Amino acid sequence: MANDRQTVVLITGCSSGIGLKLAIHLANDTKKQFYVIATMRNLNKKEQLEAAAGDTLNKTLHIRQLDVCSDESVTECLNSIQDKRVDILVLQVKQRHAREFLEAWHSNHNAINKHIDLDAVYQPLRKRTGNDITTNPRNPIQEKDINRKQKKTASLHLEVTTDDVTKPVNNAGIGKIGPIESLSIREMKSIFDTNFFGAVRIIKAVLPDMKRRRSGHIVMMSSVMGLQGVIFNDVYAASKFAMEGFCESLAVQLLKFNIYVSMIEPGPVNTEFEMKLMDEVSHSTFPGTDSETVQFFKDVYLPASRDIFATMGQTPDTIAEATIKVIKMERPVFRYQTNILYTPLTAMKYADDTGNMSIRMFYNLLFNHGTCFKISLSCLRIVTCSWFRSGAVSPN
Structure with a gap:
């Protein structure tokens, strides 16, 4: 049970990756100022979190079941919390x-x-x-x-x-990635059901109490793909764009109740799932897609994507630390891009009101100047140290 001096933080998607790392970092706060409710859809996958939690388990870190795609699950989880009090909601949603x-x-x-x-x-x-x-x-x-x-x-x-x-x-x-022709509408809806409607469902559930207390902070783990579309990530990027628009609209209203909304926007994040994902799709057949598009995807996009992850990729620990910086702010920022190397790419989109600059740049880098692109990434790897690649952008 949280005491009056502790901040209750509910985090979704804690079975692995960013959610797990964030839960552990907060639970190990030296001042014990956070009471962490680490949730996951499938409690059969809690072993990794339990092992990482160590002595904090059932003290400053408590594990609960939560499926953001289920009204009943959301209600049951919130009912298990004393007074249904959630001071900070961190949404790290996962495809499944x-x-x-x-x-x-x-x-x-x-x-x-x-x-x-x-x-x-x-x-x-x-x-x-x-x-x-x-x-x-x-x-x-x-x-x-x-x-x-x-x-x-x-x-x-x-x-x-x-x-x-x-x-x-x-x-x-x-x-998540691949030619659009290979995706059924049902699969697209599944992505939105988790990335967008799942997040909205839990936000709706915690807002009444936050508004009543006139205090709260909603932290959405978004992506630079919520700002800049990326080739062969069409539907995933669309779901992130939807979340960005929703939260940007909601943030204005919630300031009236002293509730802050923050979007954490990582670039590439090196996780085991991402690496397996790229290896998996490299062997996929993509039914319904023409051979030329499949060739572009496998021979152009995937190698470039691997190079980008190797050069710009951050770790879940780095994203968790950046998120904690935002959580601890007295007046949390709305948007926080974690990767200083990726920021110019998203800024380019807004530097040209026609939108042509960023689209043509990405096109030329991929299809016309692939060698130049590889050399640029290699140089970037050489001139930037590991600390710089993993560093977070200051919001100030």
Whole structure:
């Protein structure tokens, strides 16, 4: 139970990455001024957080279940908090649905003989939709199909059926990056359901108490892709643009109640998931996409993306430390870009009111001057030390 002198911080997405690091940093505050409620959708993945928490577990750090895509889960989580009091809400949302399907499928593939263990494999999707899910009777899954697909899990494209619609389940990577033709509308909606509507759902839930107390701080883990669109990240960037617009509008109203809104905007962040993601999509088939676009994606975009991550990528620890700087501000800033190397790229967009400058620059760097682009990144790696690459931009 938090005492009157502690600040109650609720953080979403704490099973790994930025959310986990932020929770640990705050819980280990030497003055013990933070009472951290670290949440995650699946409590079966709490081991890493528990191990990192050490002596702070169940003292300054408490783990709770929270699925931002579920009204019931949000309500249950807030009801478990004393007086439903949340002083600071930090939203670090994560994509999952298709990724969950693959994890469940992999964990059970050894048990496959002549059929799939549907109860285990489809459990995440059944829980998410609330519907019964079976194999499509018009396209039964045979053992030989499973063996073939097992060898190429990155291009897994099984069909599952709910009571109202048959839909494709692609690999997790396709849901975030790749040619737009390979994405179904349902997959696009899934991205928005988490990145936008999931965040809005929890914000709506905490606002009444914050307004009543006339105090609060909402911290949204956004991205530079909420400011600058990036090729082959179309839908993901769109979801971040939506969140930026929502929060920018909301921030004006909430100042009347002494509630601050802050957008943390990292550039590339080096996480294990990001590296696996790029490796995964490099082997994907992207059904419905023309061969020229697939070639551009695999031979131009992916190598450039890897170079950018190697040169400009920050660690989750660095992003967590930057977030804490904003949290501790007496008058928190609205926008905080963490990567000084990426700032000129987002600034360029606003330097030209036609929008042509940034679009043509990115086009030329990727498709016309690839060698120059690689040399520039190599030089940047040489002249900037590790501290400078991982440093956060001062908001002042």
